[in-house]
Amino acid sequence: MILAGAAINQTPLDWENNLSNIKTAIEQARAAKADILCLPEMSICGYGCEDMFLSDWLSVTCFKKLLEIKEWCHDIVVCVGLPVRLNSITYNTACVIRNGEILGFTAKQFLANDGVHYEPRWFSSWVPDTVQQFEMMGQTYAIGDIVYEYQGVRFAFEICEDAWRNNDRPGYRHMAKGVQLIINPSASHFAMSKTDVRYKLVMEASREFGCTYLYVNQLGNEAGKMIYDGEIIIAQNGNLVHRNELLSFKSVDCECAEVNILNPLPLVEVPVLPPVDENREFIAAVTLAMFDYLRKSRSRGFVLSLSGGADSSLCAVIVAEMVTRAVEEIGLEEFVRKTNCLTPEELAQFSLLSGKELRNALVSKLLITAYQGTINSSDNTYQSAAELAKSIGAVFYNWTIDEEVAGYRGKIEHVIARPLTWESDDVTLQNIQARVRAPGIWMLANLTNSLLLATSNRSEASVGYATMDGDTAGSISPIAGVDKAFIRQWLVWAQMELGYEGLQYVNNLQPSAELRPLEQTQTDEEDLMPYPLLNQIERLAFYDRLSPQQVFEQLKGTCPDAQLLQSVKRFYALWSRNQWKRERYAPAFHLDDYNVDPRSWLRFPILSGGFREEVEKLG
Template identity: 30%
Template sequence: MGRKVILATCALNQWALDFDGNLRRILKSVEVARSRGARYRLGPELDVCGYGCADHFYESDTLLHCFQVLKELLESPVTQDIICDVGMPVMHHNVRYNCRVIFLNKKILLIRPKMLLANHGNNRELRWFSPWNKLGIVLFLIPDFETVPFGDGVLSTNDTCIGSEICAELWNPRSPHVDMGLDGVEIITNSSASYHELSKASRRVSLIRSATSKSGGIYMFANQRGCDGDRLYYDGCAMIAVNGDIVAQGAQFSLEDVVRRIHVSSRIPCHRVKVDFSLSESQDVYFPSHEPIEWRFHLAEEEISLGPACWLWDYLRRSGQAGFLLPLSGGVDSSSTACIVYSMCHQICQAVKNGSAQVLEDVRHVVGNAAYTPKEPRELCGRLFTTCYMASENSSQDTCNRAKDLAAQIGSTHINLNIDMAVKAILGIFSLVTGKLPQFRANGGSTRENIALQNVQARVRMILAYLFAQLSLWAQGRPGGLLVLGSANVDESLTGYFTKYDCSSADINPIGGISKTDLKRFLQYCADKFKLSALHSILAAPPSAELEPLRHGHVSQTDESDMGMTYTELSLIGRLRKISKCGPYSMFCKLIHMWRETCSPSQVAVKVKHFFRMYSANRHKMTTVTPAYHAENYSPDDNRFDLRPFLYNTLWNRQFRCIDEQVTTLSTLRQEALLSFQPYTAGTVHSETKPCSSRTIVLHKTQLPTPDCIKCMHARLVQTVLDILTIIKTGQ
């Protein structure tokens, strides 16, 4: 007969090095778990100190404060009579490990170090931790001179057996849960710090389902939630699986600090740590069967509206600032950033409406009004969000109107200003010193002059954005300052199609890891969901920086013509460069196959070489790029994710030579293939009444088949088929 156990897993919004805040959130989750009758509480990875401590893991202070928090957890009455599972770094024999500390009634039952570390993409665990590669259990002396079990072990209670995995171990082909399941472990826990990427949730769910579909049992997954203090957003998704079915699901995106899931359910041998404790009640004969639930996956455009918005809210409420300022150009990118802020306001209002006291307290703190209660997103957006259209003589009235219309529909405080006076003043200084005045290309200037004049406009906008962010609330008699938001997408970062230290330079950028293609889908989603009709004209307009002179009052400059390729092509190239790890030659070899219907090999070569010239020449811009929300695996962010040089030989001599040689080879083969299709014997007369006289095809090295030859060949083929059918029908 089965046993009923009550287990609790949670998603916590922990913050790196916020030891007191992290302690409060852990205790809150334990309190909620106990109130629901749970006998085991599982938290996310490194929830005591926060996952994103980075090089702070090297500091002895971090270890000290973790043990101080652990001591308070052990002594708290909230943690009694429930097995608690928390994460923190532990130093053993002068080696630092990423550990789970499992305790009950003021006694540490087991310290389980992580055995398989995450060391790819944004993860650098091998920089700070060592993997545990010893078999079984050793004794560990904790600071108060008590020895506790340390190592690869499982808990054996009076009624079941519980084993632990930590985050990346689930993703490994040799996951520990395989051996544990074969050795009779019935409950597997996973404490994770898995960050959000578009459509990543489906991979998690698939792995967790498979973990119990083969050997049975229960799998508990806990994850961090929120902005840990960096570019990453941890998206929760706490869940419980039973025998291959998902039976409990936590929200993927939430503004709450503590989100929990409670559920009732049923090689080398694992070293068992005996625990005189039961997860089930012996008197309880009620044993419900588990009910599978259907997991609802978000579309990519929904995830963009939720993940970056939650990330922005965490950043705003923790930064102590009073809102955001965005240079709103009326294009897809800046409009996407504006819509993400509006989505943030929408989620805040919904959380307040649902009775979240914590979110309401945070809103009141940000706006500086203890009596304020947000009623609807537009009204809240007006308090938190300022948009600014900075026109120049090169700006069109269309983009000005699009920015104004969108600002009106989302409710932001909107500013219109003109930057021409500032631009002319800067150029006047240059002219005074050098005696020369640069001209746009349209007015006879060189390429160098043209680019310099565009950059002056972009950089003036950055200076004005920060000026208004710092002082616009002061001018209104309101306290606080604003965070400047950036709006450069991931594809523009790949090619460096932006000005260094221009209005794309900001405090944070919610769309810096998102492709143009996904942003367009996101705007269409916002137009439908939030009824923002202004987005239709924004989506219909070709993307343009509007930094060159207008022609007859209309925009002549477009992003795609400047970059020499479409955003769709850029997105594919970015994935090949980062995810498929392609250099110039291997990328060319893949693209001549992928683009064979639309581009010749020589055209592909031109695009590949053009991309790598732009990429390598502008790579230095990534060293100063605005910290951006991580959403794509091909992000070029050099600070953490894309560890490539920023000084290249932009000629790519050998690489481009290999491409050229392959283009020549393919061209020769193609020509020979065309020449192999030869006409009939020379001298044959073609006409409708007199087809080719010869019945044999001969190779002719200098002449290709004429249309009349091809007609004859087709007619003969049809006649041959008819002859065969006649023979079959008559039996001859």
């Protein structure tokens, strides 16, 4: 039997795009003479429809689209995902179509309800080992925990979260029913190193259940925040039959492999994958996310306030690497078609270019940068910004904002009848510089119908080390899901491994907001605490969910007790008072195994007791 999985890049409620990708996948699978094709979870409407799943009209529309899809399914079995809403209850289902006939709907039994997942808000769990009938548009269909049969092979489903439930997963019940093939359509979000866990989950299931296992994940930045790696795994009795390249820029990645289900491969120990390189994994994920966000938002490019510091430098490199990776995989013509960044005449000219020359030419069409200096800016950061922009081909503007800062400062000094000084008004004088930078860079974004990139990182978000309506301004915040320590080491890696020589300047600088007078030699870590320590406190507090006392005890010995005590107290104070900022950050990608975005991974009250009692007990 030839099994096929198709990772497809869907968009919520984009019926034309979604059905086009489904049709392409079916055509490619049929051309490969596949017997069974699996498409990802919720592939008709998109997994990220959120509260639209509670609307009656959505499931009705999906069902009408399903009736269109079934007419394409001749000489093949196709498994396609959609919501089915019965008596005001919505189920997450996989529909099985054989030769144009709907055989039934398998409903998901376990719903993801941790981290970034809120499935119980929209869906209800199906009771195991039950099947019922329902009527839709004049026809009666079966829905539930169904075992299907095709060409003498018994197959059934685990839908995404079903497979993550250890001893209670449906696979155990399938094994008792003689199921030989388990199919898993998923929308399993990306996180660095997660693919290793998922690989083991699928491979060990094929071994433990003595079956063939077909796993298919969603692909791309579907709805704005979550990224899907498009993983396809075909396994049998612990043997890896086929695994694809992840994080593809294709709209459809259809993969096929031949397996003998009736005379399977012998039972073996699961082969171990080589260690995951998180530096490579990060850039593969974030560039795909940026590419999809650009084209799905129908924007024409990116605008970036390039300060010469680590965060903005990383954002610039992401755009350049996005161009490199996308063109390398899908070709110049498809890249231009999807981004609409060149005229036909320009495409003809650009097609004569290659390598870095082509990359820089495309970046010049997609990325506008500006260095907005003040009297507190250093020559080093200007050089860092200018040289990086030049090295990747970005448009680079340079202007100062001292006049605007002086104007606002003068107005306020006039009405309060006193001068503002660094001794008494430090935060005010810092923040006005950051805020004054926003209007000009927004103007460039508006003029060019481009996305303004915010440069916040997770470490800064945790402690509110950002000026609202200043450096937080933006349409998308691509690096808000990773910490500052990771960013700094990644930039060094990118200079050495990816050849971004323009990063040599930023890699020699200490992170600084450059908002105080230069003679004060301001640095981020003096304002806050060492970034590695900040990240350790953050992870223990909100990933491991420890109390302040437990965090302090866990970190004892990593630095002097007095420094640790001060840092823990400062972290919790800053965290608590800055939740309102985290509520207002630009949308960000989920990249690590956790984040501090209250709209995805971590909710916290805007007003709280601020851990006062807990922190006081530390001494």
